[in-house]
Amino acid sequence: MVLYFHLMEMFDDNYFMKQALVEAQKAYEAEEVPVGAVVVIDNKIIARAHNLTECLNDVTAHAEMQAITSASHFLNGKYLSDCSLYVTLEPCVMCIGAIYWSQIGKIVFGAEDKKRGFQQAQLEAHPKATVYGGIMAEDATALLRDFFRNKRT
Amino acid sequence: MVLYFHLMEMFDDNYFMKQALVEAQKAYEAEEVPVGAVVVIDNKIIARAHNLTECLNDVTAHAEMQAITSASHFLNGKYLSDCSLYVTLEPCVMCIGAIYWSQIGKIVFGAEDKKRGFQQAQLEAHPKATVYGGIMAEDATALLRDFFRNKRT
Numbered sequence: 001m002v003l004y005f006h007l008m009e010m011f012d013d014n015y016f017m018k019q020a021l022v023e024a025q026k027a028y029e030a031e032e033v034p035v036g037a038v039v040v041i042d043n044k045i046i047a048r049a050h051n052l053t054e055c056l057n058d059v060t061a062h063a064e065m066q067a068i069t070s071a072s073h074f075l076n077g078k079y080l081s082d083c084s085l086y087v088t089l090e091p092c093v094m095c096i097g098a099i100y101w102s103q104i105g106k107i108v109f110g111a112e113d114k115k116r117g118f119q120q121a122q123l124e125a126h127p128k129a130t131v132y133g134g135i136m137a138e139d140a141t142a143l144l145r146d147f148f149r150n151k152r153t
Numbered sequence: 154m155v156l157y158f159h160l161m162e163m164f165d166d167n168y169f170m171k172q173a174l175v176e177a178q179k180a181y182e183a184e185e186v187p188v189g190a191v192v193v194i195d196n197k198i199i200a201r202a203h204n205l206t207e208c209l210n211d212v213t214a215h216a217e218m219q220a221i222t223s224a225s226h227f228l229n230g231k232y233l234s235d236c237s238l239y240v241t242l243e244p245c246v247m248c249i250g251a252i253y254w255s256q257i258g259k260i261v262f263g264a265e266d267k268k269r270g271f272q273q274a275q276l277e278a279h280p281k282a283t284v285y286g287g288i289m290a291e292d293a294t295a296l297l298r299d300f301f302r303n304k305r306t
Contacts, residue, residue, distance in 0.1 A: 057229060058225050068213055097246030
């Protein structure tokens with residue numbers, strides 16, 4: 001029983017967001033805008049991805065898009081209603097559109113994106129989905145701030 | 154001069170939309186929701202794609218998404234400002250988001266999508282982009298209508 005509660009505590013939103021931040025760090029090191037994502041089902045990570053738009057020369061290669069494709073391959077099904085997506089930055093219009101189609105059940109994001117986030121565009125996730133924002137937002141923001149500061153200098 | 158005008162006439166929006174419809178027909182034959190797209194630069198088609206969401210088990214595999222990725226690979230650059238996108242159905246939220254990031258200069262679509270189209274979501278293309286809707290809409294609609302009618306029976 002103690003172990004059970006311990007595991008419940010271990011696999012919380014912060015745990016999986018930390019994994020998304022590990023992905024964001026990989027993007028940072030590859031000189032990509034540092035955004036990372038993981039897809040989780042039954043407390044297991046089934047997809048990891050980070051932004052690769054520069055490396056792939058492809059605007060569609062956001063972390064979330066790759067994570068959705070990857071999770072769908074893993075599950076051999078295109079609907080992800082039993083999955084949770086953890087992403088370090090608020091999804092953009094493109095990504096919230098993909099999230100909608102995938103029917104992901106739970107979306108947890110870190111920092112808000114006041115310029116290009118889906119909230120600013122007045123969009124919403126699938127009506128059946130739950131959305132939590134601001135999870136470990138400071139870590140995600142610090143990484144992004146560092147990235148753009150280094151770019152300017 | 155006569156030849157010049159003839160070519161100008163030949164490579165009009167209808168010409169390229171017909172090519173997008175050829176792609177939509179391929180989707181139809183593969184039992185995919187029949188939507189097709191082409192990307193054009195200097196009157197040359199540099200990318201062709203059709204919806205592959207069923208075949209790839211991937212909600213992100215809309216015709217436009219693949220066409221953008223493919224055109225970016227061809228040009229070895231992620232911005233498509235000198236390109237035109239022809240797509241048989243009004244882009245959805247995901248696709249208009251990708252179209253925005255790609256900075257595609259001209260978007261021509263066929264049939265309107267009153268349920269899931271970007272217009273219904275009150276989204277707009279990139280401010281520098283021009284958008285034309287309703288080009289050969291009847292052909293695109295006929296294909297979609299046939300597809301869904303066959304699915305039901």
